[in-house]
Amino acid sequence: MSKFLKGTIILIIAGLITRILGFINRIVVARLIGEEGVGLYMMAVPTLVLAITITQFGLPVAISKLVAEAEAIGDRRKIKKILVVSLALTTGLSIVFFPALLFIAPILSKTLFTDSRVYYPLIAIAPVVPIIAISSVLRGYFQGKQQMKPYAYSQLLEQIVRILLIAAFTTAFLPYGVEYAAAGAMLSAVIGEFVSLIYLFIMFKLKKPLKIRHRFFAYVKAGKDTFVSLMRIALPTTGSRLIGSIAWFFEPIVVAQSLAIAGVTAVNATKQYGELTGYALPLLMLPSFITYSLATSLVPAISEAAAKKRQLLIEYRLQQAMRLSLLAGGLSVVVLYVLAEPIMQLMYGTNNAAVFVKVMAPFFLFYYVQGPLQAVLQGLDLAKEAMINSFIGSAIKTCLIFILATNPSLGIMGAALAITVGMMLVTLLHLATIIKAVSLSFYVKEYIAHILMIVIVGVIGHVLFNYLSLSLSVRTSVTMIVMLIVYVVLSIFFRFIKKDEIKQIFHK
Secondary structure (H helix, E strand, O other), X not given: OOHHHHHHHHHHHHHHHHHHHHHHHHXXXXXXXXXXXXXXXXXXXXXXXXXXXXXXXXXXXXXXXXXXXHHHHOOHHHHHHHHHHHHHHHHHHHHHHHHHHHHHHHHHHHXXXXXXXXXXXXXXXXXXXXXXXXXXXXXXXXXXXXXXXXXXXXXXXXXXXXXXXXXXXXXXXXXXXXXXXXXXXXXXXXXXXXXXXXXXXXXXXXXXXXXXXXXXXXXXXXXXXXXXXXXXXXXXXXXXXXXXXXXXXXXXXXXXXXXXXOOOOHHHHHHHHHHHHHHHHHHHOOOHHHHHHHHHHHHHHHXXXXXXXXXXXXXXXXXXXXXXXXXXXXXXXXXXXXXXXXXXXXXXXXXXXXXXXXHHHHXXXXXXXXXXXXXXXXXXOOHHHXXXXXXXXXXXXXXXXXXXXXXXXXXXXXXXXXXXHHHHXXXXXXXXXXHHHOOOOOOHHHHHHHHHHHHHHHHHHHHHHHHOOOOHHHHHHHHHHHHHHHXXXXXXXXXXXXXXXXXXXXXX
16 A cells, blocks of 8 residues: 555544544533533634644644655654754744743733633643644654654544543533633643643654654754755745634634624624534534545655656646545535534534534535645645735635624624635635646546535435434434435445555555
C-alpha cells in the first residue's frame, strides 16, 4: 500500500472515532448547560483556536515537509536541527502568549463581547498554550516521517480524556452558573490536550530516534539555515491559519454586535450563536475528519512528487483527494439536508438549528475539498498564495456578517449566509491558484453523475422518512441506513470507488 493511502486510512479511522467522541461531548454539554451555556462556550472557542494557531506558528506543516525531505536522504542531523529550532521557537512563543492571554481575557469579555460571562471560559483555556507549543512539534515530526499512528492515537486519547471529564466538570460547576459550567467544559479540553502530549512524548522517547537535549543550545545557534527554511513554509502557513483564526475570533464579536444593532438582546444573541456554531456547524463539518486526513497526508506526498518533478503524480493525488472528499461530503450533505430536523431533535432535544443545516448543507461540498486544495498549495510551496486567498475570503465573510446580520429580517441567518459565502470563495480561489500552477483536468461527467447520485439518494430518503409510521428514532435510523446503502451502491455503479484503491487497502 502507498504511504499516502496508508497514512490517510489510519487518520480517517482515528478521525471517525474522534469525531463520534466529539459529538458525544457536544451532546453532553448541550444537554447539561443548554443553548446559553453552549453559546458562551462557542464564543470562547475562537480564542482557543487563535491561541493554538499563534503558538504553533505553522510549524507542524513546515516540520512535516522538511522532515520528509531530510528522511528521504537520511540526514538525521538535519532532522535534529529541525526539532531543536522548532522547540526553541514554540517555547519562546508560549512564554509570551500564555500570560498575554490571561491579561487580555477581562478586557475581551468586558469590551468586545456583549456577554461579560465569556471571561470564565477564556481563563480556562489559557493553560493550553504551553501544551500545544510542544505537542505541535512532535506531531509535525511524526507526520514528516509518515508515521501517522502516534498522531492518530494522540487525537483519540485527547477525546477520550475529555469525554471522561466533561460531564463531571460541567455538573460540578453548573450550580455556580452556566458560565462556570462552560469554563469546566473548556478545562476538560485542556486536560485532554495535556494527556495527549504525554503520550506523544512517551512514543517519541520509546523510538529513541534522537537525543534532543544533547548540545541543544549548540544546535539552536547553528540552526540559522534551518530557521530560515522553517519560516519560508511556516510564515505563510501561519498567515493563512492566523487570518482564519482572527476572522473566527472576531466572528462572535461581530455577530453579537450586529444582532444588538438588529434589536436582539445579549442573552438571545448568545443562544442564537450557540445554535449556529454549537449545533448546526459541527454537524455540517462532520466529514472534515476525512478531508483533514487527506490534507495531512497530501503535504509530504505532494512535496515528494514536486521535488521529483512528477507532475502527473501531483494531479493524480489531487484528483484522488478531491474525489474522496466529495464522496464523503456528498453523503453528509444529502443525509443532513433530508433529516436535519429529526437529527437535531434526537441529538440536542431541539430542532431550532435545523433551518441553518438545510440552508448551508448544499454549499458545504465546497468546504469538503478546501482542505485538500490548501494542502496541495502548501506542498507546491504556494502557501503564500493560500494565505492571500484565506484573507480575501475572511475579509468578505466578516463584512457580510455585519451587513446581513444587522438586517432584522435576517438576523442570525445573515451570519450563516455570510459564513457560507466566505467558505465558497476561499475554495474557488484555491482551485484557481492550483490551475495556474499545475495542469488539472476536469471530468465534467463525473461531477454531473455525483450531483445526480446525491439527488437520487435525497429523494429516496425524503419519501421513505415520510412514508414510515414508526417512532422518530427508528424512522430516522432506518432512513439513514437505506440512504447509506443506496449511496454506496451508486458510488460503485458510477465508479467513484475504485477497485485498485480497494486492493491497495487490503494488500501491503
